[in-house]
Amino acid sequence: MSKKDFDVIVVGAGPAGMAAAYVLAKAGVDVIVIERGKFPGSKNVMGGIFYRKPMDDLIPEFYKEAPIERHIVEQRMWLMDDVSHFSMGIKTQKHNSEPYNCFSVLRAQFDKWFSKKVIEAGALLINETVVTEPIIENGKVVGVRTDRPQGDLYADCVIAADGVQSFLAKSLGLRKKITPNKVALGVKEIIGLSEEQVNDRFGIKDSNEGVTIEITGPFLKGMEGMAWVYTNKNSVSIGIGVIIDDLINHNMNPNDLLESLKNHSSVLPLIEGGETREYLAHVIPEGGYKSVPKMYTDGFMVAGDAAMLVDSIHREGSNLAVESGKLAARTYLEAKESGDFSEKTLSRYQEKLEETYILQDLRYYRNLPELLEEKRYLLTEYPQFLIDAMTEIYTVDGVPKPEKFKKIKGELKSRFGYIGLAKDLYTIWRKLR
Amino acid sequence: MHFLVFIKQVPDAAQVRVDYETGTLIREGVPAIINPFDKHAIEAAVRLKDQFGGKVSVVCMGPPMAEDALKEAMSMGVDKAFLLSDRIFAGSDTLATSYALWAAAKQIIKEEGPVDIFFAGKQAIDGDTAQTGPGIATRFNVPLITYVVDVKKLDPEKKTVELVRLVESGQEVIQTTMPCFLTVEEELNTLSYAPLPYLIRAAKTPVKVLNSKNTEIEAEYCGLKNSPTKVRKAFTPPKRERGEMIEGDSVDSIINQLYEKIQPVLKTMGKV
Numbered sequence: 001m002s003k004k005d006f007d008v009i010v011v012g013a014g015p016a017g018m019a020a021a022y023v024l025a026k027a028g029v030d031v032i033v034i035e036r037g038k039f040p041g042s043k044n045v046m047g048g049i050f051y052r053k054p055m056d057d058l059i060p061e062f063y064k065e066a067p068i069e070r071h072i073v074e075q076r077m078w079l080m081d082d083v084s085h086f087s088m089g090i091k092t093q094k095h096n097s098e099p100y101n102c103f104s105v106l107r108a109q110f111d112k113w114f115s116k117k118v119i120e121a122g123a124l125l126i127n128e129t130v131v132t133e134p135i136i137e138n139g140k141v142v143g144v145r146t147d148r149p150q151g152d153l154y155a156d157c158v159i160a161a162d163g164v165q166s167f168l169a170k171s172l173g174l175r176k177k178i179t180p181n182k183v184a185l186g187v188k189e190i191i192g193l194s195e196e197q198v199n200d201r202f203g204i205k206d207s208n209e210g211v212t213i214e215i216t217g218p219f220l221k222g223m224e225g226m227a228w229v230y231t232n233k234n235s236v237s238i239g240i241g242v243i244i245d246d247l248i249n250h251n252m253n254p255n256d257l258l259e260s261l262k263n264h265s266s267v268l269p270l271i272e273g274g275e276t277r278e279y280l281a282h283v284i285p286e287g288g289y290k291s292v293p294k295m296y297t298d299g300f301m302v303a304g305d306a307a308m309l310v311d312s313i314h315r316e317g318s319n320l321a322v323e324s325g326k327l328a329a330r331t332y333l334e335a336k337e338s339g340d341f342s343e344k345t346l347s348r349y350q351e352k353l354e355e356t357y358i359l360q361d362l363r364y365y366r367n368l369p370e371l372l373e374e375k376r377y378l379l380t381e382y383p384q385f386l387i388d389a390m391t392e393i394y395t396v397d398g399v400p401k402p403e404k405f406k407k408i409k410g411e412l413k414s415r416f417g418y419i420g421l422a423k424d425l426y427t428i429w430r431k432l433r
Numbered sequence: 434m435h436f437l438v439f440i441k442q443v444p445d446a447a448q449v450r451v452d453y454e455t456g457t458l459i460r461e462g463v464p465a466i467i468n469p470f471d472k473h474a475i476e477a478a479v480r481l482k483d484q485f486g487g488k489v490s491v492v493c494m495g496p497p498m499a500e501d502a503l504k505e506a507m508s509m510g511v512d513k514a515f516l517l518s519d520r521i522f523a524g525s526d527t528l529a530t531s532y533a534l535w536a537a538a539k540q541i542i543k544e545e546g547p548v549d550i551f552f553a554g555k556q557a558i559d560g561d562t563a564q565t566g567p568g569i570a571t572r573f574n575v576p577l578i579t580y581v582v583d584v585k586k587l588d589p590e591k592k593t594v595e596l597v598r599l600v601e602s603g604q605e606v607i608q609t610t611m612p613c614f615l616t617v618e619e620e621l622n623t624l625s626y627a628p629l630p631y632l633i634r635a636a637k638t639p640v641k642v643l644n645s646k647n648t649e650i651e652a653e654y655c656g657l658k659n660s661p662t663k664v665r666k667a668f669t670p671p672k673r674e675r676g677e678m679i680e681g682d683s684v685d686s687i688i689n690q691l692y693e694k695i696q697p698v699l700k701t702m703g704k705v
Contacts, residue, residue: 149628
């Protein structure tokens with residue numbers, strides 16, 4: 001190699017990049033993180049739930065010092081149509097004591113805190129600098145070019161944690177252009193309320209405890225997507241993410257969708273009277289396992305959203321980012337021992353990911369994006385049936401119960417047909433194998 | 434040559450809103466930035482350093498979070514950054530602040546050598562007083578040139594500098610001797626996109642903290658108690674009414690409506 005300014009260049013100061021930088025800096029590696037935003041977190045968006053486990057492995061008991069909003073003790077799942085919602089969920093004291101399961105966070109604050117830890121560990125952080133392309137010599141990635149004057153940097157290895165659009169992974173041909181049927185557009189507002197209002201409206205006793213609501217169903221008019229309401233300390237994060245192709249085909253704009261969500265009879269009482277403090281939007285990679293690219297080449301690894309690591313079924317993303325960043329860093333440390341940063345050595349990174357729950361989870365759901373794309377009615381008609389059946393059961397109108405059950409059975413048959421029902425169940429079972 | 438820039442960290446005024454019920458400013462969640470005029474002072478100092486050699490020091494008085502402002506200053510090409518931070522400064526007005534910054538500057542001169550040009554922004558966007566810079570200059574007893582829009586000629590041998598400053602009737606060209614104190618306008622220069630090595634050096638170089646222990650600052654001139662400025666009354670400007678919306682089916686009809694509305698005004702101006 002001709003030049004070397006650092007051992008490793010990490011591109012992007014989100015959870016993936018910072019987890020990688022943290023592991024490397026702790027191991028005494030000379031690492032620089034390059035972030036395009038004004039500060040880490042200034043451009044980062046997610047629904048608002050951060051899982052404890054991967055972060056706790058990195059910084060034990062981080063939740064005692066990090067700016068978290070509430071630990072989540074109740075998770076609700078709503079199937080919603082225009083006038084009703086059918087609710088399921090779990091509230092458990094098992095999630096109400098340390099070490100907790102997950103937290104609501106505001107990324108602008110959380111990422112800033114994380115970056116402080118990374119700097120304390122010994123990494124250099126450079127903000128407001130855009131990495132424009134990889135520098136390639138003899139077929140190997142040897143550094144990055146930035147938009148700054150005298151902006152070339154050289155290193156043994158580049159870890160690209162540059163987000164869902166990952167220009168680096170694309171320019172190296174690792175990733176194909178993402179298509180609008182594989183990404184969702186998420187829009188979100190943070191609505192300010194008082195701590196007491198949040199507690200009262202969500203049935204919370206202690207201001208450290210939090211509730212999440214995930215919403216899908218026929219209110220989306222057949223589009224594939226998910227809405228959410230998460231409690232922060234004195235605000236609520238409310239948002240909706242819908243596959244971009246669906247937005248185009250339904251001629252819908254996400255702002256209108258969010259507005260109608262906010263005004264829905266089930267949602268409005270939770271946020272009424274609150275003041276919108278922030279408005280955010282971001283693209284969410286939803287392609288699942290099949291869209292995960294080859295995550296390495298000579299002198300180069302990809303982590304987090306840049307590697308399409310999002311489990312949209314379980315609203316997991318930031319934890320996969322942290323986990324992948326850690327594994328990329330560990331792979332580098334192994335490679336450093338032999339001084340060999342070739343594709344062959346770095347391929348261990350993807351093997352490691354395959355061995356963890358990250359790629360195992362994504363592999364399990366690998367057929368789901370296609371299935372749902374093909375059979376959008378699974379997201380509308382079954383939930384609608386459930387809502388209607390529950391409404392029927394709970395309506396006391398003089399009709400005898402046996403007759404009600406018969407009516408529900410009849411509806412099931414006329415809406416789906418027993419054969420259709422069996423087919424759908426079989427398809428889902430087969431696709432998840 | 435040695436250039437010393439005084440900067441202030443201020444809330445981004447563009448994002449500060451007024452709570453019309455209580456008549457106070459809503460500062461919550463408003464990012465802190467380097468006072469915009471001060472940035473042009475830094476830029477001017479760095480350009481002179483690039484041209485004539487030497488170094489640029491910068492000092493900021495404020496709470497520990499003001500370190501962010503100093504880091505940003507370093508990423509613009511500043512060599513040495515000092516944070517003047519101590520609880521005894523709390524509540525200081527412009528008199529007490531200019532005293533403290535003067536005393537801190539004397540310490541910086543002790544450590545880094547004599548200063549040729551002191552720089553500051555013409556005023557801070559939060560207080561708008563334009564008093565602190567002149568207050569420091571007076572204490573140093575050096576020529577003070579305010580509202581500088583151009584540094585025309587600097588002669589390091591003769592120790593003179595030629596400047597253009599804004600005056601009400603136009604511009605004034607002034608030649609003065611160094612050391613001198615300049616407070617600058619935004620027109621002085623365009624901020625440049627700093628090269629990457631500056632940013633890396635800023636990330637690597639710690640900010641030095643100055644306080645009452647490592648300087649000769651005397652507490653009897655500092656803080657709220659020793660600040661003669663008293664705020665007698667604060668009031669909010671009237672809330673601006675929402676503009677009238679003109680609606681119509683066609684551009685022509687909208688233009689006609691608009692014309693009818695402004696015609697009386699145009700008449701009084703003698704335009705129609």
